[in-house]
Amino acid sequence: MNLLSFAYRNVSRSKRTYGAFFLSSSFSVMVFFIYSMFIFHPDVKSGTIEALAIKAMEVAQWLIYIFSFFFILYSTSAFLSARKKELGLLSMLGMTNKKLRLLVFMENMFISLFSILTGIGFGLLFAKVFLLVGSKFLGLEPLSFYISWKSLSLTTIAFLALFMVITIFTSLMLKQTKLIELLVGSAKPKKEPKVSVWFSLLAIILFGVGYYLAITTTENNMVHRLLPCVASITIGTYFFFTQMSVFILKKLKKSRSFFWKRTRMLIISDLVFRMKDNARMFFLVTMVATVAISSVGAMASLNVYSKQFETNRPFALTYLYPNEDSIHEKNLETIEQDMKLQGMDYQKVEVHGKEAISGNTKNKVLLVPLSSYNEIATAKGYKTIQLLENETMIVPANLKYMHTIDTTPRDIPLAEVNVTLSLKGMVDQPIFNQYSIYVNQLVVHDEMIETLNNAKSFHYVGYMMDGWLENFEQTSKIGKSIHDQVMNNFEQLQKGEINQPPFIFTSAGYDYKMTKLAYRTMMFIGLLVGAVFFIAAGSFIYFRLYTDLEEDQVRYRAISKIGLTDKELKKIITSQLQCLFFIPIIVAVIHSLFAFTALQSLYTLSIVKESLIVILVFFIAQILYFLLIRQRYFTQVKRKMVL
Structure with missing residues (x-):
């Protein structure tokens, strides 16, 4: 079997593991392609749509592209980490380092091509629907179906270049990894996480500063407060997950009445390590979810402006x-x-x-x-x-x-x-x-x-x-x-x-026509960009779960031998997954609520209703995603325990 065929079969065999990655990257490609179709549509070029809408779409398009770069880089790094043992065994069986890196390069390029083809394919499949919905959002006459070679070539070239750069980068990462590190993989013994009380307090202080700046924001000082507020919240969130969350869990371990009760000992002990190991992932998910909720909420709140519009005129x-x-x-x-x-x-x-x-x-x-x-x-x-x-x-x-x-x-x-x-x-x-x-x-x-x-x-x-x-x-x-x-x-x-x-x-x-056009454009952009960010946030968690799957299977199999029932196992897994899925989203919602408080200063009428609806929609989506992943994850763990 040649190397190319082996790479293809390996990707096909791992399609379940790469499922979320395919979904997220393909969705990013699809949204990028849709924006290109709008921008290069002949009716758009002839002046049917306002220049403001086009400029906004171009900004959103390249924002998604930049975000996709970091998202795909994180994804490939996570999958590379999960496959270290497999790559180590191939190296032991005689595969040279050069061929090993070539294998990873080919696998990543297969995934890249599949993602690009899938994204463009779904973009073409739903192109008419998106053009109709988009023109409805923008208050335009329905745009006819039109395939632009410019949009096809731009999307293909842009994402091929993106995947190529990331693939070369991951191949260089692999070059620096020693054989023993590949064989050990993620099975290294873990030390008790150490945290700093001062950094934990700093997280509280930074949250306090950021939230104070948000609730005292006015229309006049919003521009000056935006940067320090975002910086305080971002740094505070990082220290919250890397320091404060672990500090709280270690304090709970010292409480006998709470810790020594049924399965809590296993749940809390495991969470101490999970929170420390997944701190950066939690931080990324929280910030991405905050951006998604805040952007969609900001766009939805613009609907209040129409009520305020008539009062002011x-x-x-x-x-x-x-x-x-x-x-x-x-x-x-x-x-x-x-x-x-x-x-x-x-x-x-x-x-x-x-x-x-x-x-x-x-x-x-x-x-x-x-x-x-x-x-x-x-x-x-x-x-x-x-x-x-x-x-x-x-x-x-x-x-x-x-x-x-x-x-x-x-x-x-x-x-x-x-x-x-x-x-x-x-x-x-x-x-x-x-x-x-x-x-x-x-x-x-x-x-x-x-x-x-x-x-x-x-x-x-x-x-x-x-x-x-x-x-x-x-x-x-x-x-x-x-x-x-x-x-x-x-x-x-x-x-x-x-x-x-x-x-x-x-x-x-x-004035209302032009304002509505601008707000509809922003809403259309906000929904698509928010969807990309939210799917990516869920994918981060999915990647982390399947990165640790083999280790979790071994641990749960060992625990089951000392009398752990299926009901207790499901309770432990559910509790841990709830933390993985809902702690970041809860923190993101809290951040978003303060962001909406600052946004309220731009309006005379209340935007509470619109803000709560957006938060509720995101929560429902997260719950559905959690229920789906929990069932699949529990099935994977059980399969190993039965074998």
């Missing part, structure tokens, strides 16, 4: 201009004609106010006539207000500002106009669209507006339409020519050709 369309000009009358006529063509009823509200500078904060404020405020409040179903002469109330620019505004009754002098207002409080909600006006407003008597002849004016025209959010596609088309002028004015402003735009036009329907 009382008007479907807004038009803001500083001075009277015929161009504004023409633009408003165009907007109203578009609404009539779309068959949409509307209510028009005009606000003519003044600009001023607060003598206290030196910030610009807009003075809104009391009659205009009450007109908008009545139309929207808000509370109307009454003011005495020189009294005023603050109107927040948006919902988030409401929590930061000082509403203490006080005098507010207005610079340049020699007027002092008496602050009465703050209204319950904004009356202007978010991002159409960026500053807070003050409601004042109409007579006050009329006396401020020298102050700058502002004119705000808003159009209310019932059900604009449900019909955002129609609403987004209104005033398209005006919107094009706004974009042109913005470009001129950036180039310094103008000092300020002549007018500002915003369409809530257009």
Whole structure:
């Protein structure tokens, strides 16, 4: 039998052991291939999809590629470690070191080719489904089935190069291994794990620092806190598994009432060694699962934004201009004609106010006539207000500002106009669209507006339409020519050709359409990337179990000879597997909960429901995976005990 045939038969014989590796690597190839199909699709290239979605997919595609490199490197190292005895025997039977490394190289390349072919094959099989689902997520017309040679060649070349580099790397690792090390394999006697109390305490401190940074994060300081928070949690997690978990188990061993009871002695004693041996694997699984849960949870929470969107935009369309000009009358006529063509009823509200500078904060404020405020409040179903002469109330620019505004009754002098207002409080909600006006407003008597002849004016025209959010596609088309002028004015402003735009036009329907496209893109990416990460996290555990399988079979067979029943054996295995599967996921969930707490600072409405649903889905998936692996693992252990 030649070496090539031997390598192929060896891979075929070990397909059960390599099952999780095939699944995870093939899934990574498939997702990479799917993103390539989207990116190289002719409808995408012709401008059917926004450039933002394409860029996001390219980033996600190469993120999966980089992650796949480290995942496959860990997998091949784990399998190489599990096969040391077999390789040692082949070496004793006369196989040279060169041929031994060539054998491993051929085996890895067989696995690589199978993974690439399987991934691309399933990608092609489900291509139409993914294109339909993807275009639905992105709010596009259904994309037709199309096979791009660019996506096929890119996926094949990229993953062949990845597997080639890893295969060469593992062959070099094998070259450094001595024969005696191969023969001994993993059967070396284990010493009692040693841990440090100080490193265990450091894990608690780092968790405390990371969690404190997360729960005290605000929209303003999130960027600055992100790196130290992630670093604290990551380092703390490493010390938790390498030091603190073993320290806790060793303390439990000293408790006679807990330790000396039925099978706990066997479970705890074995866990002390397992936790130490698997600490790095637990760390990897926890961090990968945290990324998966947090990313999918973050994408799911974006659904809350649609509820928050309408609250922050009382008007479907807004038009803001500083001075009277015929161009504004023409633009408003165009907007109203578009609404009539779309068959949409509307209510028009005009606000003519003044600009001023607060003598206290030196910030610009807009003075809104009391009659205009009450007109908008009545139309929207808000509370109307009454003011005495020189009294005023603050109107927040948006919902988030409401929590930061000082509403203490006080005098507010207005610079340049020699007027002092008496602050009465703050209204319950904004009356202007978010991002159409960026500053807070003050409601004042109409007579006050009329006396401020020298102050700058502002004119705000808003159009209310019932059900604009449900019909955002129609609403987004209104005033398209005006919107094009706004974009042109913005470009001129950036180039310094103008000092300020002549007018500002915003369409809530257009803003919602673009925001929804961005969030749907992120959700589509988050689900696929999260699935890759979660499957990989489960595969790490699977690899470790089958790496230690032979050693576990010998140990359980020896224990069974002194009277261990099948029921007790199943209980021991279940308890140990529960620790392997659920300790990392529980720690990951705790990390994710604090990540969601930090994310909540970006929203006015609660994201608790969306966060809990994502966590529940991940837990159910982990339970199903645990039940499947437990049954297979118990069958493998029993088979050895019967023989």
